[in-house]
Amino acid sequence: MKKILIIFAHPARTRSKINSALRAAVEGLENVTINDLYANYPDFLIDIKREQSLCEEHDVIIFQHPFYWYSPPSIVKEWLDLVLEHGWAYGSKGKALEGKLFLQAISAGGDDSTYQKDGCNIFTIRELTSPYCAMANLCNMNWLPPFTVLGIHQGLSEEEVEFHAKEYRRMVTALRDDRLDIEKAKQGQYLNSDLDSIIRGT
Numbered sequence: 702m703k704k705i706l707i708i709f710a711h712p713a714r715t716r717s718k719i720n721s722a723l724r725a726a727v728e729g730l731e732n733v734t735i736n737d738l739y740a741n742y743p744d745f746l747i748d749i750k751r752e753q754s755l756c757e758e759h760d761v762i763i764f765q766h767p768f769y770w771y772s773p774p775s776i777v778k779e780w781l782d783l784v785l786e787h788g789w790a791y792g793s794k795g796k797a798l799e800g801k802l803f804l805q806a807i808s809a810g811g812d813d814s815t816y817q818k819d820g821c822n823i824f825t826i827r828e829l830t831s832p833y834c835a836m837a838n839l840c841n842m843n844w845l846p847p848f849t850v851l852g853i854h855q856g857l858s859e860e861e862v863e864f865h866a867k868e869y870r871r872m873v874t875a876l877r878d879d880r881l882d883i884e885k886a887k888q889g890q891y892l893n894s895d896l897d898s899i900i901r902g903t
């Protein structure tokens with residue numbers, strides 16, 4: 702079984718619908734740790750050693766967050782700037798993250814049609830998240846496409862929220878149990894474009 706670390710970043714959790722639902726769907730799963738950055742560091746004083754130890758203890762690292770101005774909420778940037786130290790995360794002696802799987806789980810107000818060259822956001826989610834792909838590459842991590850829930854501004858029904866929460870749980874469980882076809886998953890636009898085609902034994 703792989704150990705999964707979900708680095709959860711939502712600055713207003715009580716007002717969150719989708720991220721709260723996704724989180725609730727995986728909370729308490731065996732070998733899944735949720736590390737809530739805003740709850741742990743309301744003053745942004747990130748405990749670097751604690752965060753590095755958590756990363757070292759897990760095989761899969763997931764950044765779960767809403768899209769705020771085409772990025773994760775600001776505490777994630779602070780986390781990256783502080784935790785991913787030279788000689789630990791990257792550089793000739795920085796091997797702490799080597800071989801770990803990395804992905805983002807993103808919710809966004811705009812739907813898929815807005816995240817196109819000719820849409821109002823003019824770039825795709827994959828293009829906008831490319832710094833995270835570059836980060837994973839520099840740290841010798843194994844990058845996967847993002848799990849996405851898009852089109853929140855159109856209003857998701859309770860059934861849709863439940864569907865995405867179940868899909869998130871399926872994806873996290875498959876990663877944990879080594880049932881996700883990593884190479885095939887890398888070819889998709891989003892990790893959850895077609896989970897049936899990348900999860901074995903479902």
Ligand SMILES: Cc1cc2nc3c(=O)[nH]c(=O)nc-3n(C[C@H](O)[C@H](O)[C@H](O)COP(=O)(O)O)c2cc1C
Pocket residue numbers: 711716717718719720721766767768769770771772808809810811812853
């Ligand atoms: C400050 C702020 C910035 C946002 N920026 C974006 C954005 O760049 N693109 C987008 O599609 N949605 C954007 N949104 C919408 C959020 O992504 C959306 O409300 C969130 O994913 C819903 O998740 P939740 O129910 O967990 O809060 C923004 C919302 C806020 C509050």
